[in-house]
Amino acid sequence: MAEKVKDPVCGMEIEVQQAAGKTEYQGKTYYFCSPGCKAAFEKDPQKYVS
Numbered sequence: 144m145a146e147k148v149k150d151p152v153c154g155m156e157i158e159v160q161q162a163a164g165k166t167e168y169q170g171k172t173y174y175f176c177s178p179g180c181k182a183a184f185e186k187d188p189q190k191y192v193s
């Protein structure tokens with residue numbers, strides 16, 4: 144069974160294995176559907192983490 148996670152930037156549900164990228168922020172790992180979402184998160188992580 145594939146583990147699903149939510150892309151914090153666009154809100155899309157993705158499977159971990161299919162994530163286009165991931166990044167760690169404040170000890171948590173975040174997964175993204177595309178390099179664009181990853182870049183947006185890394186530019187301003189506070190905007191997407193609450």
Ligand SMILES: [Zn+2]
Binds near residue numbers: 150153180
């Ligand atoms: Zn996304």
